[in-house]
Amino acid sequence: MKFASALSTKSDLLDLVQDLAGQVRASLGPEKIDLALLFVHPRLLDENPGWLESVRRGIGARHLVGCTGGGIIGGNRECEQEPAVSLLAANLPNVEIAPFHITQEELEESTGPAFWHFQLEVTPTTEPNFLMFLEPFSMQATELVAAFSEAYPDAPILGGLASGGRQAGECRLFLDDKILDTGAVGVALSGNLELRTVVSQGCRPIGQPFTITRADRNVIFELGGRPPLAVVKEMMEKLPASDQNLAKSAMCLGRVINEYQEDFGQGDFLVRNLIGHDPNSGAMAVGDVVRTGQTVQFQVRDALTAAEDLQAMLRREQRFSARPPVCGAMLVSCLGRGAGMYGEPDHDIKALQEILGPMPVAGFFANGEIGPVSRKPFIHGFTSVIGLFAERTVTETHG
Numbered sequence: 001m002k003f004a005s006a007l008s009t010k011s012d013l014l015d016l017v018q019d020l021a022g023q024v025r026a027s028l029g030p031e032k033i034d035l036a037l038l039f040v041h042p043r044l045l046d047e048n049p050g051w052l053e054s055v056r057r058g059i060g061a062r063h064l065v066g067c068t069g070g071g072i073i074g075g076n077r078e079c080e081q082e083p084a085v086s087l088l089a090a091n092l093p094n095v096e097i098a099p100f101h102i103t104q105e106e107l108e109e110s111t112g113p114a115f116w117h118f119q120l121e122v123t124p125t126t127e128p129n130f131l132m133f134l135e136p137f138s139m140q141a142t143e144l145v146a147a148f149s150e151a152y153p154d155a156p157i158l159g160g161l162a163s164g165g166r167q168a169g170e171c172r173l174f175l176d177d178k179i180l181d182t183g184a185v186g187v188a189l190s191g192n193l194e195l196r197t198v199v200s201q202g203c204r205p206i207g208q209p210f211t212i213t214r215a216d217r218n219v220i221f222e223l224g225g226r227p228p229l230a231v232v233k234e235m236m237e238k239l240p241a242s243d244q245n246l247a248k249s250a251m252c253l254g255r256v257i258n259e260y261q262e263d264f265g266q267g268d269f270l271v272r273n274l275i276g277h278d279p280n281s282g283a284m285a286v287g288d289v290v291r292t293g294q295t296v297q298f299q300v301r302d303a304l305t306a307a308e309d310l311q312a313m314l315r316r317e318q319r320f321s322a323r324p325p326v327c328g329a330m331l332v333s334c335l336g337r338g339a340g341m342y343g344e345p346d347h348d349i350k351a352l353q354e355i356l357g358p359m360p361v362a363g364f365f366a367n368g369e370i371g372p373v374s375r376k377p378f379i380h381g382f383t384s385v386i387g388l389f390a391e392r393t394v395t396e397t398h399g
Helices: 013-028 051-059 104-109 113-120 141-151 228-238 241-250 303-318 347-356
Strands: 002-008 033-040 061-068 072-074 077-079 085-091 095-102 129-134 157-161 173-175 178-180 184-191 194-200 203-205 210-216 219-223 251-256 269-277 284-286 295-301 326-334 361-366 369-373 376-380 384-390
Touching (some): 002 072, 002 326, 013 085, 033 051, 033 072, 033 095, 033 361, 051 061, 051 178, 061 095, 077 347, 085 326, 085 361, 095 113, 104 141, 113 141, 129 141, 141 157, 141 376, 157 326, 157 361, 157 384, 173 184, 194 369, 203 251, 228 284, 241 251, 241 295, 269 295, 295 303, 303 347, 303 384, 326 347, 347 384, 369 384
Parallel strands (some): 033 061, 129 157, 326 361
Antiparallel strands (some): 061 173, 072 077, 072 361, 129 184, 157 369, 173 178, 194 384, 203 295, 210 295, 219 284, 251 269, 251 295, 269 284, 326 384, 369 376
16 A cells, blocks of 8 residues: 655646646556545636546546645645645555545435445445545535444544635535535545544643533533533633633533543543523533533633644554554644644644654645544534554455
């Protein structure tokens, strides 16, 4: 298994293809390219129907999938101010690749796991790994990810919502030679491939965990038998001054995914924004559906916390030295991160390259990121999701 990445700012199609192909072939040589991940800033995307086919054939890729991004990531750069095209090319021996395109109508017609097994022609027995990219204005992303999670339990599902457009019809998806403006595209990868995941939500817990004792949909009425605002007020008084200031402007709520754990720390929570409160009842609204009995803990987020969280997650992955080495990576980061949050460019891609070692990387800044928490996939915000590709020894290949 071999990977190569390329980053180009060429606007002319011929120059762009030559640049991408030259960079990739310098690393891969004559090896065939089974899959290419392509991320394009809208300003460099030509709407000519033959544009994508020219790119795919020019680099010699059998399959291609990707989307537009308001910022493009590749190599050791995060291009936020300059339009760019990023490519990750992979030679994947003994890996079965199943591309797919899903519409909102198909999602609404779906009737459970068997529907998706038939529609995608992929079953859980093949132990698939999914890469998925969605058009944010035409697809119910949360519902689709939940449907895939039910149909393929424990399967890694990574990706993001296309960006670079502010209204329907302005974001694009790529699948082989097709440029699409609705739905979702992706690939299922089965066989001799392991897709590891790093999900950094950029938060750390404050205070202590609480049990939701009364809730309805996205509103929490009681935490540990008390109004949430009363709990927050008491917690704030006990926090250090620095955390008090941070909590006033950047406090979120984390919901524990694995309730069977005895202790909870960074990486154990699905983090969601607080979206309002009732000063009379003390109730609190959250950007998530919650239920009585769940364990939650308040969180704070800032640039320092985000940097420390990403480094901790990458070092956790680094400790698994007995695993087969990583061959390449995909990085999907929130549009709210980057230089606007850190005050400097290229932060997350540099952390990845420095901690896990130099490797081919491509990605983009997304309208929402898809990645697992405690092995269950979710749509995130203000998060960096990293997919790490490595070989997996199998007794037989699927397909």
